Amino acid sequence: MAQHTVVVSRSTLKRLPLYLHLLEKLQAEGVETISCTYIAKEFDFDPTQVRKDVEATGEVGTARIGFRVAGLTDKIKEFLGWNNAHDAFLIGAGNMGKALLGYKDFEKYGLNIVAAFDKDPKKVGAKIFGKEVMPLSKMPALVKRMHINIGIVTVPAEHAQAAVDALIDAGVKAIWNFAPAPLKIPEGVILENARLTQSLAVLTNNLTRVLKP
Amino acid sequence: MAQHTVVVSRSTLKRLPLYLHLLEKLQAEGVETISCTYIAKEFDFDPTQVRKDVEATGEVGTARIGFRVAGLTDKIKEFLGWNNAHDAFLIGAGNMGKALLGYKDFEKYGLNIVAAFDKDPKKVGAKIFGKEVMPLSKMPALVKRMHINIGIVTVPAEHAQAAVDALIDAGVKAIWNFAPAPLKIPEGVILENARLTQSLAVLTNNLTRVLKP
């Protein structure tokens, strides 16, 4: 099977999961084929944009019909790397950390959080949703032994850089960071920030503009 | 004071919180002035881009010096609507809901989650981080009485549309949605999706491309 290593824009990459969520809903309803026109209407996008996004995944459609829901689902998942699970470690078993540890659907998104690490001795030793919380000191050896590629950072902002450094030192290839702090990483390592504050900024800015005309 | 009701791109809006996080760090360190060149270096952006983003907030700088950290912080906060707190209700006191209810820093970001609602009788009546969990049936009257503008949705995807409909019916003006479901809202209401899966998609796609060259 030809691997699609097409490089696409971040914008495209971020629309693909939206399509996937819709496709999953449709599949559950027994729908078999879907057109880009339909997908576009659902999100108020341009149909051509959806077509170009879909093109990146390598799936081809048929005129007048569109795309097979199952086929497109598969291609998007493959393209996003959601077909086989990536093991991950989580640093910071606090409120956000707990929520992530308990999120069953990550399985659908190719993410498998294997264990958590915390510097607080009171948290160490416990199990959260069946996942062990261990002391930070055990992390480096385990990253190497278990070939962990992804580190999830849910520590307070002022400790985020330290956590990231430790993870990268240990050999992690990608960081998923939830702390609102500007982080420095070496060349070659992937840093992705899950910044809720960015989303909130868009909301509150829009809201204030609507409320004060 | 002149209110800045400039409409800016979503991209700009999402970079502003980044600058703010940096400014807060600098302010804590006692730094008084900052140049766009410096900010740009920190995030690996173009200095001109930072200048344009900053321009949107209405803050003016001085040549050779840059911007006052305090002044810029203030203007960004004002522009984002983070200077005065917006009251919000949260629907779905599960794992993610709990994390949000316990997040102290929302205060800094102009968000004040007042109470939570859940349909599970076992959750109703409890207090989570000092915030009451109430039955959904009480929500509409309270939205009206307390003039709540923001509804936060942290229910499972299949119940998200119902939660959103109920909130909007009750009079909420803006929805912050965490469920991975395509939602329909009427004209005039603001919908902002905090989609962790989008961020994860970028990460896993990049990672698979790095791992399989």
Added chain:
DNA sequence: GTTTTATCGAGAAAAAAGTATCGATATAAT
């Protein structure tokens, strides 16, 4: 069987976002 219609896919056009250039200016160095 012919026409109509909905869709894809490719390429062109338009719009938006990002980047470079340059004069003005405020400070520091000579």
Added chain:
DNA sequence: ATTATATCGATACTTTTTTCTCGATAAAAC
């Protein structure tokens, strides 16, 4: 005092992203 330098802010330019147009095609309608 003069020169050098770092920065802003305005404008011009470039690149990227989005949208439009159109021919090809597969199914449905007539």
